[in-house]
Amino acid sequence: MSGEAEPKSILSINAGSSSLKIKLFDIVRNDKAPVPKLILKSTISKLTSPSAKFTFKIVDKKEYDVEAQEIENVHTSVEAFNHILKHSRNDDNGFGNKRVDHITHICHRVVHGGEIGDRGPLVVNNRVIKEVEELATLAPLHNGPAESILKEAIRALPEARNIAFFDSSFHSTLPDFIRTYPIDQKVAKEKKLRKYGFHGLSYSWVLKNVAKFLGKEKEETSIIALHLGSGASICAIKNGKSYDTSMGLTPLEGLPGGSRSGTVDPSLIFHYSSRPGEKDKVLSSVELSHAENILNSGSGFKALVGTSDFSEILATDPPTHESELTVNIYLDRILGFLGSYWLKLKGGTGGVDAIVFSGGIGEGSSEFRKMIIDGLAGLNGEFDGLDNERNKKGSEGNEVVYPIGDGEGKIKFLVCETDEELQMVEECLSTKKLW
Ligand SMILES: Nc1ncnc2c1ncn2[C@@H]1O[C@H](COP(=O)(O)OP(=O)(O)O)[C@@H](O)[C@H]1O
Ligand SMILES: CC(=O)OP(=O)(O)O
Ligand SMILES: [Mg+2]
Known part of the structure; x- marks a missing residue:
């Protein structure tokens, strides 16, 4: 040492x-x-x-x-x-x-x-x-x-x-009413069952670099950040603090991913795990962990279309019923969170500076970014329109953050090349007690 x-x-x-x-x-x-x-x-x-x-x-x-x-x-x-x-x-x-x-x-x-x-x-x-x-x-x-x-x-x-x-540290600022699940609070406290949230190193990097790009202090920056990788989450960042995020007690909650289902009706577990006619059967803990394993490792894109590689799914030519279904499910769940977080941030502070894309899919796929932005077209004026050329071109030189919107709306569309590795190193260098 x-x-x-x-x-x-x-x-x-x-x-x-x-x-x-x-x-x-x-x-x-x-x-x-x-x-x-x-x-x-x-x-x-x-x-x-x-x-x-x-x-x-x-x-x-x-x-x-x-x-x-x-x-x-x-x-x-x-x-x-x-x-x-x-x-x-x-x-x-x-x-x-x-x-x-x-x-x-x-x-x-x-x-x-x-x-x-x-x-x-x-x-x-x-x-x-x-x-x-x-x-x-x-x-x-x-x-x-x-x-x-x-x-x-x-x-x-x-x-x-x-x-x-x-990864969960960034979300220690979640308000009580967001981190609390509406269940028996005695059990919740005893077993520490609450929303934690993840991808926090990525969100710290995104916040810091987007604030710099916008010429604002972090404390004045409010964004909706999407981390779309093999696991995917969205975070509403209000005045530099995590206000809500789509992952929960575990990284299973929220959006679907490469092998994860994302949010499903919790009762689905019991019905999935029992045979027809056995609906009232009490599940053993082995059956429950098996179900949890399926939701984490045997669901999501892999279960729908046979691969957890999203670039392969998008490139399926001609698209199959399964590849289209997968893309549409992913898109629908993302738009659901975007609408919800836009409302939460607008209602609270009156301001969202930008929607920011990051993670393997968020940074890598101009095609999928376009689908998301097209899905928000009904809010034209509120959001930028898409700058097609810039979206396709991607990052120029060493840009960490770059705009892909047309500058016509109040809320910008940005891409941020996330760097969880460098985020850790920068935090290490600025925190002497870690040396
Ligand atoms: N250019 C691209 N277009 C679409 N998807 C991409 C592209 N590049 C990477 N991906 C997808 O990003 C995902 C991996 O993201 P990444 O953030 O690296 O994952 P991890 O969760 O392992 O950190 C995979 O589904 C991969 O197919
Ligand atoms: C938290 C999480 O899902 O991380 P990753 O996307 O890197 O798997
Ligand atoms: Mg990752």
Whole structure:
């Protein structure tokens, strides 16, 4: 453990439900502050729709680039982490052991922070690992993998200090009447059953960069941010604070995703799990966890159309009944949240600055952004119209945020290239107690 020393080299690890994304930064000092300089980025994607794809890029050493290489033997996030580590440690790949063994700090994205998550990032110790483990049932696609990577990082890079950043922390500002489920409050308090919300590292990054783009203070910025990735959520941010978000006690609530159903009538579970004529049967806990597993891992796009890869679904040519149904369901649920959050923010503060797209689908698909914006056309004047050309062109140069609207409405449409890895590093560098 380094401890108390200014970070020199930070590895940032983001275990998503379909991918592992890592970045390595050297920390250089300018006059006033430590500044991260990107050295390496690597991703393994399509973990849930194999074969997995491996990308590896060392900055300024293009000759060592690996681009979307298919890898057969990697199925889990921890296998993906070990694959990247092994590749980095091989001198033939342009990197070598020295660089890896100089890592002083490791930032880990942990999706569910439960009550400890409300305190912000924490230096990892046995107690934190135990909490992450205990919360695994509340984020089944995330906390288990994050815990395995945490343990593997401690084993493989023993000199580094590990820090956990919780996706749920950003939502600690949710008002009581939004975070409370209308159930017996004694049980709710005892079992800590409330809305937590996730994708908070992404929302922190989006808020910070959109405020900068708009030339406003964060505290004066109100946006509706969409994080559309393998898991998808929407957040209403009111004057710089999370006011409502579509995910809940777990990342299952709200929008459907690659393998998740999103919100369904809770009673569906009981009917799904019993055979015809057995409707009144009491379900065993095994049957209930099986149902929970199906809703998390065997539903969503995968169940509707056979793949959790949204780009494949959009590219189905000609579209099939299943691909169209999937896109229409996703679009409908997104528009439902947009309408609701627009109303909530308008009614409360009178202002929404922008609708912001991020995440693999939000950043990658101009076609799907157009469908969403077309769906809001009835509110012309309130919202921008679409600037078709800019929407198709995407980001120019190194823009983190760019507009895709025509500037005619009160509410802008923006795209923000999210960076959960750099968000963690920036928070680490600005929080001395984490060193
Ligand atoms: N250009 C694109 N068009 C449509 N979908 C895309 C595009 N690029 C990535 N995606 C989709 O984004 C999803 C992965 O998003 P990402 O945010 O990387 O996921 P994770 O939840 O694993 O972090 C996948 O469904 C993938 O198909
Ligand atoms: C919280 C969540 O669903 O994250 P991801 O989209 O990265 O799987
Ligand atoms: Mg993600």
